[in-house]
Amino acid sequence: MTDVSYDARTGRVVEEIPTSTLSEVDAVLAAAAAVAPVAAATPPATRKSWLYAIAAALEVPETVDELVALADRETGLGEERLRMEVGRAPIQLRYYADVAVEGSYVDVTVDAGPPRLARMRVPLGPVAVFGASNFPFLFSVLGTDTGSALAAGCPVVAKAHPAHPALSARLGELALAALASDDAPAGLFALVSGFDAGSRLVRSPNTAAVAFTGSQRGGLALWRMANERDVVIPVFAEMGTVNPVVVTPAGVSSSLATGFVESFTRGTGQYCTKPGLLFAPAGSDMATQVTEALRGLAPSAWLLTSQIADAAVEGVGELVAAGGTIAGQVPAPESGWTAPATVLTVPIEKLTSGSRLLEECFGPVAIVTEYRDRAELEAALDELQGTLAAAVMAGDADPDVPWLVDRLSKLAGRVTVNDWPTGVAVSGAQHHGGPWPSTTNPATTSVGAAALTRFTRPVAYQNVPEAALPPALQESNPWHLPRR
Amino acid sequence: MTDVSYDARTGRVVEEIPTSTLSEVDAVLAAAAAVAPVAAATPPATRKSWLYAIAAALEVPETVDELVALADRETGLGEERLRMEVGRAPIQLRYYADVAVEGSYVDVTVDAGPPRLARMRVPLGPVAVFGASNFPFLFSVLGTDTGSALAAGCPVVAKAHPAHPALSARLGELALAALASDDAPAGLFALVSGFDAGSRLVRSPNTAAVAFTGSQRGGLALWRMANERDVVIPVFAEMGTVNPVVVTPAGVSSSLATGFVESFTRGTGQYCTKPGLLFAPAGSDMATQVTEALRGLAPSAWLLTSQIADAAVEGVGELVAAGGTIAGQVPAPESGWTAPATVLTVPIEKLTSGSRLLEECFGPVAIVTEYRDRAELEAALDELQGTLAAAVMAGDADPDVPWLVDRLSKLAGRVTVNDWPTGVAVSGAQHHGGPWPSTTNPATTSVGAAALTRFTRPVAYQNVPEAALPPALQESNPWHLPRR
Numbered sequence: 001m002t003d004v005s006y007d008a009r010t011g012r013v014v015e016e017i018p019t020s021t022l023s024e025v026d027a028v029l030a031a032a033a034a035v036a037p038v039a040a041a042t043p044p045a046t047r048k049s050w051l052y053a054i055a056a057a058l059e060v061p062e063t064v065d066e067l068v069a070l071a072d073r074e075t076g077l078g079e080e081r082l083r084m085e086v087g088r089a090p091i092q093l094r095y096y097a098d099v100a101v102e103g104s105y106v107d108v109t110v111d112a113g114p115p116r117l118a119r120m121r122v123p124l125g126p127v128a129v130f131g132a133s134n135f136p137f138l139f140s141v142l143g144t145d146t147g148s149a150l151a152a153g154c155p156v157v158a159k160a161h162p163a164h165p166a167l168s169a170r171l172g173e174l175a176l177a178a179l180a181s182d183d184a185p186a187g188l189f190a191l192v193s194g195f196d197a198g199s200r201l202v203r204s205p206n207t208a209a210v211a212f213t214g215s216q217r218g219g220l221a222l223w224r225m226a227n228e229r230d231v232v233i234p235v236f237a238e239m240g241t242v243n244p245v246v247v248t249p250a251g252v253s254s255s256l257a258t259g260f261v262e263s264f265t266r267g268t269g270q271y272c273t274k275p276g277l278l279f280a281p282a283g284s285d286m287a288t289q290v291t292e293a294l295r296g297l298a299p300s301a302w303l304l305t306s307q308i309a310d311a312a313v314e315g316v317g318e319l320v321a322a323g324g325t326i327a328g329q330v331p332a333p334e335s336g337w338t339a340p341a342t343v344l345t346v347p348i349e350k351l352t353s354g355s356r357l358l359e360e361c362f363g364p365v366a367i368v369t370e371y372r373d374r375a376e377l378e379a380a381l382d383e384l385q386g387t388l389a390a391a392v393m394a395g396d397a398d399p400d401v402p403w404l405v406d407r408l409s410k411l412a413g414r415v416t417v418n419d420w421p422t423g424v425a426v427s428g429a430q431h432h433g434g435p436w437p438s439t440t441n442p443a444t445t446s447v448g449a450a451a452l453t454r455f456t457r458p459v460a461y462q463n464v465p466e467a468a469l470p471p472a473l474q475e476s477n478p479w480h481l482p483r484r
Numbered sequence: 485m486t487d488v489s490y491d492a493r494t495g496r497v498v499e500e501i502p503t504s505t506l507s508e509v510d511a512v513l514a515a516a517a518a519v520a521p522v523a524a525a526t527p528p529a530t531r532k533s534w535l536y537a538i539a540a541a542l543e544v545p546e547t548v549d550e551l552v553a554l555a556d557r558e559t560g561l562g563e564e565r566l567r568m569e570v571g572r573a574p575i576q577l578r579y580y581a582d583v584a585v586e587g588s589y590v591d592v593t594v595d596a597g598p599p600r601l602a603r604m605r606v607p608l609g610p611v612a613v614f615g616a617s618n619f620p621f622l623f624s625v626l627g628t629d630t631g632s633a634l635a636a637g638c639p640v641v642a643k644a645h646p647a648h649p650a651l652s653a654r655l656g657e658l659a660l661a662a663l664a665s666d667d668a669p670a671g672l673f674a675l676v677s678g679f680d681a682g683s684r685l686v687r688s689p690n691t692a693a694v695a696f697t698g699s700q701r702g703g704l705a706l707w708r709m710a711n712e713r714d715v716v717i718p719v720f721a722e723m724g725t726v727n728p729v730v731v732t733p734a735g736v737s738s739s740l741a742t743g744f745v746e747s748f749t750r751g752t753g754q755y756c757t758k759p760g761l762l763f764a765p766a767g768s769d770m771a772t773q774v775t776e777a778l779r780g781l782a783p784s785a786w787l788l789t790s791q792i793a794d795a796a797v798e799g800v801g802e803l804v805a806a807g808g809t810i811a812g813q814v815p816a817p818e819s820g821w822t823a824p825a826t827v828l829t830v831p832i833e834k835l836t837s838g839s840r841l842l843e844e845c846f847g848p849v850a851i852v853t854e855y856r857d858r859a860e861l862e863a864a865l866d867e868l869q870g871t872l873a874a875a876v877m878a879g880d881a882d883p884d885v886p887w888l889v890d891r892l893s894k895l896a897g898r899v900t901v902n903d904w905p906t907g908v909a910v911s912g913a914q915h916h917g918g919p920w921p922s923t924t925n926p927a928t929t930s931v932g933a934a935a936l937t938r939f940t941r942p943v944a945y946q947n948v949p950e951a952a953l954p955p956a957l958q959e960s961n962p963w964h965l966p967r968r
Binding site: 124410427461 | 521588594595599601603715718869870885886888890893897899900901902903909911913914917924933934940941942944945949951952953968
């Protein structure tokens with residue numbers, strides 16, 4: 001079996017890369033399980049050093065050039081965007097390393113007693129990482145899941161993404177070399193490839209948790225597979241959603257349409273935070289303005305895979321069949337995997353729970369609908385699925401903002417006001433997650449300081465003598481963790 | 485349909501209580517969903533007042549007498565134990581109320597920015613509570629799940645426990661009256677009854693989360709049911725486990741056998757933290773000592789239900805079939821639901837993953853096994869399932885404690901040294917949970933300050949103007965919550 005590396009702009013096969021055999025996968029998992037207690041007992045400063053070593057490897061100028069060229073060929077995302085993304089990857093890895101050293105995610109809590117009880121979060125063990133195709137640096141082999149799992153003290157077995165297998169392999173090599181040069185223990189990180197390897201990762205008794213970023217179909221398939229294990233393990237799947245935007249009557253402005261088009265076509269519409277559905281006040285003429293703004297746009301760029309391109313084209317057909325009308329389209333490039341950037345309008349009464357109109361259409365596709373009054377808007381919002389992000393576009397001291405923020409916070413993991421939802425800051429207060437089906441666990445985030453927490457579980461130590469406590473709980477506090 | 489209230493000591497039917505109709509359940513859930521935003525927006529001081537009102541209702545002397553009598557009739561747990569338990573219930577409710585007011589569980593986090601990003605945990609909405617039969621006050625209708633969910637700002641719909649339906653009904657009445665007297669909004673709490681009502685609770689679109697305490701069979705059934713919903717909701721099931729105890733060579737003492745027998749027969753062995761499996765050093769003669777200590781014990785008391793009594797008797801048969809030998813038994817009372825207190829010995833090599841010997845046998849039943857050396861002990865520990873608690877019984881400055889604490893922390897949510905695992909303190913550092921299958925979510929606890937966290941999820945607010953932020957995030961901090 002092979003993973004096929006394509007040129008996204010032509011659709012041509014560039015190379016075929018043999019995928020992992022199941023015995024290779026098993027060996028890698030056995031090594032990860034063997035090193036898990038070592039990783040768990042490693043002080044945060046050493047874990048920081050591992051991640052800093054990987055980060056540094058991603059900053060060598062020739063490496064950056066090589067990675068960007070490889071990524072651009074496989075993803076078609078363009079050099080400018082990919083240079084920016086590869087530039088952020090080391091920042092993200094160092095961020096998680098610093099979060100590990102800061103250590104409040106360990107949540108060390110000590111009771112006055114009796115009984116003498118102290119609690120900390122301990123690493124779960126080997127984490128299987130399934131990255132996304134749309135962010136080959138920030139959400140793939142060396143992205144947010146790998147960074148936060150290693151920072152938390154968990155070995156990582158990453159699966160090569162079939163949409164960028166050559167880049168995945170190269171990133172895997174770089175990480176292994178960087179870890180070896182930093183004297184990290186063998187087995188701490190590995191890359192495997194192929195569909196069967198992915199199933200094996202989820203089913204192996206040596207895997208303690210799964211992290212996934214991608215489609216609902218993919219994420220839920222892994223979640224179901226993990227739920228069928230003898231020992232069920234957590235699957236942290238962060239999946240694509242519609243990310244609604246509400247424009248209030250006072251929020252209508254001349255720049256809004258351009259901003260919306262820029263946001264929903266960013267990365268050729270391949271963001272999990274793409275604003276896919278815009279609610280505009282009736283009479284605001286937003287649909288026309290959006291259509292015009294779309295016409296002014298450069299031609300739509302390439303998509304990540306032929307499947308994504310086909311699904312985007314078919315998706316527009318499905319949206320039309322469900323009651324949408326194409327209001328504007330920008331032609332796509334003529335070669336490779338493409339789909340025209342498309343905006344549709346939909347009568348608001350068609351937005352009913354279960355309709356295709358309320359499911360993500362991955363790619364440069366968005367819907368504009370109009371509401372006559374608050375009651376009609378609220379009724380439509382009641383029909384929406386859980387979502388990663390939701391936005392309000394409003395005026396100054398706008399009376400509609402408080403109730404909309406409150407209403408959208410019931411649906412979303414992040415609510416923005418006068419900010420498009422597309423960008424996701426890597427920070428302490430970030431929450432990149434949300435209610436089902438945007439994630440399989442609404443309590444967890446895949447980005448930001450709290451991302452480490454996913455890969456840990458609390459253990460309480462009762463009446464345990466000092467010498468037998470883990471370092472994090474010892475009185476001398478050798479790991480310098482904050483305590484409550 | 486009816487729930488049947490029995491006298492546990494005679495097995496006789498005392499009364500039949502009609503169960504809820506499905507339309508009653510739906511009405512209660514609709515009311516809970518309607519009041520959920522109100523509960524979520526209620527300041528913690530008011531939520532504290534609700535819980536204090538319920539707590540006070542449980543302290544009226546005539547009420548205590550009535551509840552203890554009712555509980556004793558339905559559970560057979562005895563007046564002394566039940567007086568102690570009912571005495572702790574208000575303490576537990578007030579504890580959760582105080583945790584809500586202290587407010588660090590909300591995890592308010594504010595970034596320096598840009599972007600202006602602030603995160604808090606928001607209540608999930610209506611929680612369905614399935615209590616346990618073995619703690620009719622601390623883990624049932626007004627127990628830890630109801631207390632922590634109300635404290636977190638979630639409405640609660642509790643299901644009457646079929647093993648104490650009359651007590652459940654009475655507790656429900658008391659809570660409703662107390663909440664009404666404190667002007668709490670209608671719909672905040674309700675009691676429903678019957679098996680079909682339970683399924684309806686889990687399947688209703690108005691239910692946001694499920695909390696369960698009880699058997700693995702029951703908890704996993706609810707978890708599977710919730711996983712089949714269109715919108716999957718979290719099920720926090722805390723389930724029975726084996727809770728192994730390891731006696732080190734230096735830990736052998738003359739009082740150990742008595743302590744073990746007292747611990748595993750406490751509440752007629754009906755604790756989810758019952759030490760069910762004791763590893764003793766070969767040649768320590770622990771099996772003989774435990775058998776003798778058992779003989780000195782008062783006759784085994786009643787069990788909670790006829791099903792539990794039957795399962796305990798059958799369980800002993802299954803343990804024998806799997807390789808155990810009955811070393812000692814105390815005869816059971818002659819009437820009602822009973823099973824003899826039983827200790828079995830098992831050759832350590834019979835303890836293999838999947839064996840019945842490594843599954844909980846609910847009731848006054850425990851196993852003693854002997855290990856020859858550390859290698860044999862470690863091999864056996866490798867076979868064990870995830871468990872709520874594990875204990876080490878050791879000597880002073882015992883060299884075996886550090887590695888055993890470390891090893892058992894991989895298996896358990898709580899590790900104790902020279903403390904039997906049976907008691908569970910309600911405190912800040914408590915973790916009453918553990919790896920699969922002791923719970924459905926190893927990251928959460930059903931007891932202690934962190935119990936509230938289960939019923940919340942984070943939301944990040946980006947660039948939201950002050951006036952539209954929830955009170956918890958406003959600059960004036962009207963809820964006085966700690967921030968990072």
